[in-house]
Amino acid sequence: MAMVTINEERCKGCGLCVRICPKKIMQLSETKLNSKGYHPAEVTDMEACMACAACARTCPDVVIQVEK
Amino acid sequence: MAIVFKKTSVLTDTIMHYCPGCGHGIVHRLVAEALEELNLQDKAVGVAPVGCAVFAYRYFNVDMQEAAHGRAPAVATGIKRVLGPESCVFTYQGDGDLASIGAAEIVHAAHRGEKITVIFINNAIYGMTGGQMAPTTLVGQRTTTSPYGRDMEHCGSPIRMSEMLATIDGSAFIERVALNSTANIQRAKKAIRKAFETQMAGKGFSMVEVLSTCPTNWGKSAVESMDWLESSMIPYYPLGVKKEV
Ligand SMILES: Cc1ncc(C[n+]2csc(CCOP(=O)(O)OP(=O)(O)O)c2C)c(N)n1
Ligand code: SF4
Ligand code: SF4
Ligand code: SF4
Numbered sequence: 001m002a003m004v005t006i007n008e009e010r011c012k013g014c015g016l017c018v019r020i021c022p023k024k025i026m027q028l029s030e031t032k033l034n035s036k037g038y039h040p041a042e043v044t045d046m047e048a049c050m051a052c053a054a055c056a057r058t059c060p061d062v063v064i065q066v067e068k
Numbered sequence: 069m070a071i072v073f074k075k076t077s078v079l080t081d082t083i084m085h086y087c088p089g090c091g092h093g094i095v096h097r098l099v100a101e102a103l104e105e106l107n108l109q110d111k112a113v114g115v116a117p118v119g120c121a122v123f124a125y126r127y128f129n130v131d132m133q134e135a136a137h138g139r140a141p142a143v144a145t146g147i148k149r150v151l152g153p154e155s156c157v158f159t160y161q162g163d164g165d166l167a168s169i170g171a172a173e174i175v176h177a178a179h180r181g182e183k184i185t186v187i188f189i190n191n192a193i194y195g196m197t198g199g200q201m202a203p204t205t206l207v208g209q210r211t212t213t214s215p216y217g218r219d220m221e222h223c224g225s226p227i228r229m230s231e232m233l234a235t236i237d238g239s240a241f242i243e244r245v246a247l248n249s250t251a252n253i254q255r256a257k258k259a260i261r262k263a264f265e266t267q268m269a270g271k272g273f274s275m276v277e278v279l280s281t282c283p284t285n286w287g288k289s290a291v292e293s294m295d296w297l298e299s300s301m302i303p304y305y306p307l308g309v310k311k312e313v
Contacts, residue, residue: 014089060093
């Protein structure tokens with residue numbers, strides 16, 4: 001079991017985590033906006049996550065935490 | 069559950085002002101984690117540049133000093149010489165700051181073999197001032213001061229600072245790294261650690277050049293910028309260790 005926690009309020013919707021995730025299970029939310037007006041990143045299929053933390057290591061704003 | 073990745077306490081909780089997807093944030097994290105892993109947080113003094121990273125002192129949880137444009141290596145020299153070999157002094161500089169207005173300071177800091185570490189962010193443009201051509205701008209790259217693309221006849225070819233400083237006797241460790249993939253990000257962290265270790269061992273001047281992005285002034289999305297770094301910057305700026313004594 002892996003758990004990826006994204007601090008949505010501090011996400012800038014840059015998409016670098018989406019680009020790098022080897023499992024292709026990240027996307028920018030189509031329904032949510034944070035208070036700065038960015039579409040925050042979200043994980044679409046947490047079951048498929050392998051807790052590699054590639055997303056966290058590419059995030060310029062260091063808003064992703066990964067547990068396993 | 070066990071933590072696999074968590075933000076380091078060597079970064080403050082202040083929200084970074086950088087544009088979405090800007091490489092500066094990634095490099096800040098790598099520097100902070102390297103200091104934490106080497107247990108250098110209490111010994112570290114960082115020198116912030118003029119450029120987009122001008123507020124770097126707000127983001128690092130270590131002692132910081134701001135320097136005038138390009139002069140960070142001179143300021144770091146003074147700090148290191150006063151505090152002595154126990155201290156870990158680093159500068160954080162953009163390519164406008166280091167390769168343009170600060171070209172003399174960086175060359176002579178390396179030449180004197182100052183025992184400082186330089187984190188050099190090469191994003192091939194002046195970010196803060198709105199996207200002017202830097203000495204590192206690629207041939208053909210469009211900027212506000214090279215609207216038809218950098219012309220080699222007129223402006224010369226992009227400067228490779230790492231290779232140049234590696235020829236100087238006083239430099240002890242120089243490596244060029246990039247932020248385009250997970251493997252390269254991990255290599256960048258290793259290089260930054262190595263640079264700090266070189267300084268603490270008293271071997272001489274150390275620098276890590278990080279190929280980074282400026283999505284805003286490149287006129288590309290953050291994702292396109294990482295792809296452009298990979299396809300255009302890396303072929304001109306070869307990665308790897310340029311000097312190790
Ligand atoms: C003495 C002086 N000259 C010029 C400037 C204007 N200036 C501010 S930042 C900058 C260049 C920034 O580019 P770079 O160092 O590549 O950093 P980036 O913003 O891309 O991170 C310049 C020319 C200044 N602040 N001070
Ligand atoms: S931890 Fe790895 S697999 Fe899981 S979302 Fe992040 S990048 Fe994808
Ligand atoms: S990399 Fe970070 S800031 Fe960018 S979209 Fe992903 S979580 Fe948000
Ligand atoms: S202008 Fe460029 S270098 Fe400066 S914060 Fe924005 S993306 Fe980063």
